[in-house]
Amino acid sequence: MGSIHLPSHEARLACRQNRLTNTAGVAPGYLQANLLILPAQHAADFHDLCLRNPVSCPLVGKTTTPGDAHAVQPAGCIQFPDFDIRTDFPQYRIYQNGEYLESRRDLLDVWTSGHVAFLIGCSFSFEDALTTAGLQPRHQQTGTIVAMYRSNIPLLPAGIFTGGHCIVSMRPYRPEQIDRVREVTRTYLSTHGEPVAWGWEGAKQLGITEINNPDFGEPQVFEEGEVPVFWACGVTPQMAVEAAGDRIKGLVFAHEPGHMLVTDWTSNDLDKLRPGII
Amino acid sequence: MGSIHLPSHEARLACRQNRLTNTAGVAPGYLQANLLILPAQHAADFHDLCLRNPVSCPLVGKTTTPGDAHAVQPAGCIQFPDFDIRTDFPQYRIYQNGEYLESRRDLLDVWTSGHVAFLIGCSFSFEDALTTAGLQPRHQQTGTIVAMYRSNIPLLPAGIFTGGHCIVSMRPYRPEQIDRVREVTRTYLSTHGEPVAWGWEGAKQLGITEINNPDFGEPQVFEEGEVPVFWACGVTPQMAVEAAGDRIKGLVFAHEPGHMLVTDWTSNDLDKLRPGII
Numbered sequence: 001m002g003s004i005h006l007p008s009h010e011a012r013l014a015c016r017q018n019r020l021t022n023t024a025g026v027a028p029g030y031l032q033a034n035l036l037i038l039p040a041q042h043a044a045d046f047h048d049l050c051l052r053n054p055v056s057c058p059l060v061g062k063t064t065t066p067g068d069a070h071a072v073q074p075a076g077c078i079q080f081p082d083f084d085i086r087t088d089f090p091q092y093r094i095y096q097n098g099e100y101l102e103s104r105r106d107l108l109d110v111w112t113s114g115h116v117a118f119l120i121g122c123s124f125s126f127e128d129a130l131t132t133a134g135l136q137p138r139h140q141q142t143g144t145i146v147a148m149y150r151s152n153i154p155l156l157p158a159g160i161f162t163g164g165h166c167i168v169s170m171r172p173y174r175p176e177q178i179d180r181v182r183e184v185t186r187t188y189l190s191t192h193g194e195p196v197a198w199g200w201e202g203a204k205q206l207g208i209t210e211i212n213n214p215d216f217g218e219p220q221v222f223e224e225g226e227v228p229v230f231w232a233c234g235v236t237p238q239m240a241v242e243a244a245g246d247r248i249k250g251l252v253f254a255h256e257p258g259h260m261l262v263t264d265w266t267s268n269d270l271d272k273l274r275p276g277i278i
Numbered sequence: 279m280g281s282i283h284l285p286s287h288e289a290r291l292a293c294r295q296n297r298l299t300n301t302a303g304v305a306p307g308y309l310q311a312n313l314l315i316l317p318a319q320h321a322a323d324f325h326d327l328c329l330r331n332p333v334s335c336p337l338v339g340k341t342t343t344p345g346d347a348h349a350v351q352p353a354g355c356i357q358f359p360d361f362d363i364r365t366d367f368p369q370y371r372i373y374q375n376g377e378y379l380e381s382r383r384d385l386l387d388v389w390t391s392g393h394v395a396f397l398i399g400c401s402f403s404f405e406d407a408l409t410t411a412g413l414q415p416r417h418q419q420t421g422t423i424v425a426m427y428r429s430n431i432p433l434l435p436a437g438i439f440t441g442g443h444c445i446v447s448m449r450p451y452r453p454e455q456i457d458r459v460r461e462v463t464r465t466y467l468s469t470h471g472e473p474v475a476w477g478w479e480g481a482k483q484l485g486i487t488e489i490n491n492p493d494f495g496e497p498q499v500f501e502e503g504e505v506p507v508f509w510a511c512g513v514t515p516q517m518a519v520e521a522a523g524d525r526i527k528g529l530v531f532a533h534e535p536g537h538m539l540v541t542d543w544t545s546n547d548l549d550k551l552r553p554g555i556i
Contacts, residue, residue: 054332154483156431186437189326193326194435
């Protein structure tokens with residue numbers, strides 16, 4: 001990028017310098033991404049997992065060489081030069097043997113020459129389009145972190161990644177808004193696309209009984225008559241890691257839910273970012 | 279193809295002339311395909327459904343122009359010239375308002391200028407590789423139609439296609455064979471890839487309680503110590519059609535389960551047939 005100051009670049013710099021946390025609503029129009037970093041020996045299995053579960057794990061980028069924290073090959077071969085995967089998310093989580101160990105502001109001390117990073121599309125990417133359509137997500141209005149829940153949608157297995165279920169994010173809407181909400185988010189295939197379930201019946205089908213007690217993020221306020229609308233969520237890879245447990249040799253890193261990478265891609269790049277074209 | 283007589287071409291001709299039914303084991307090494315044909319106005323939604331559910335609905339081809347029964351654009355742009363989608367499956371099913379109406383040997387009388395056809399990868403495609411690895415599927419040994427079941431794996435919605443669950447096919451294996459079975463079928467991403475569940479515990483997780491009472495195809499013989507191994511199945515689109523019900527305007531056509539299209543593609547074409555590249 002050099003001296004060109006894109007809003008996305010400014011945001012990424014702020015994350016790099018730990019001046020930002022929750023990235024919802026930051027740099028409107030720019031796509032955001034989830035992260036999973038794992039030892040190279042497991043990269044092929046995780047790649048397959050993404051291709052087999054593209055709604056929860058839409059692969060939009062991958063580092064080309066183990067240990068290189070800068071070279072990210074995006075899906076569809078879009079250029080993406082200015083990037084350090086170890087610092088450019090506001091916060092990270094570290095997993096060992098499938099268990100959450102601790103959170104960190106960067107990965108500079110733990111990143112190794114054997115690590116491969118995957119970028120996964122993020123539903124924050126379509127929130128600007130929802131806002132433009134008069135459907136601004138509640139957590140943007142309230143400045144909270146979107147509510148996320150463990151669902152009963154199974155992750156389809158790939159190699160060592162067997163077991164685990166999809167995480168879903170939730171935004172409240174009125175029933176008569178849902179058709180439009182589905183329509184607006186439908187084209188965002190590489191950032192989870194349209195909802196996977198909606199309404200109180202939908203919550204029940206996903207096995208979610210306590211809407212005010214999310215597993216990640218913060219509870220959301222429901223206004224009169226509103227119902228929950230659920231999208232697949234890029235925290236899902238962390239559930240795959242939990243389920244794989246000690247089949248994973250070495251440390252795994254991920255982003256802290258809600259604390260995303262702000263990329264330089266925009267909604268104009270969506271066609272080139274189709275999952276599975278890496 | 280002209281005067282070049284590929285085994286796949288011979289098989290397709292036999293299907294066209296209604297001299298073949300169950301295509302399992304026919305033309306070893308050639309990939310086989312499932313079918314869904316629907317009115318053009320629903321094509322975009324069905325295309326999205328495939329991209330969002332690539333394990334059960336791996337899209338490997340699509341007709342380029344409504345009403346043209348010959349021009350199939352395969353995923354990855356492999357040539358596929360010799361083809362009539364109305365006759366080249368051994369048997370077809372007709373659906374109206376999401377309900378099964380009747381089966382036919384061809385679609386010549388019902389195909390219209392408004393129909394668009396989708397080809398979906400078929401697990402028969404990797405059976406030759408299993409056989410080569412000493413793991414010949416039981417239904418090939420017994421000359422029966424593979425057993426297929428309704429599972430509780432939800433289809434992730436796309437447009438009018440909401441609701442519905444995945445169909446799975448089943449082959450019995452000994453527990454110690456499963457790692458190898460998974461490995462052999464893993465690379466066949468565009469023809470359902472590796473199993474989605476296995477063992478009696480896996481059957482339970484899929485909600486399958488009566489293994490001797492499949493929903494499609496024929497029951498399979500279990501030898502001493504064998505357990506079921508389940509793959510996603512390309513009959514799944516028919517479940518999406520059932521769930522969509524009268525939201526679908528016009529007749530829908532599909533293949534009869536087990537009665538597939540034998541294509542001219544081989545396992546060497548798998549990389550070019552990656553789901554979602556149409």
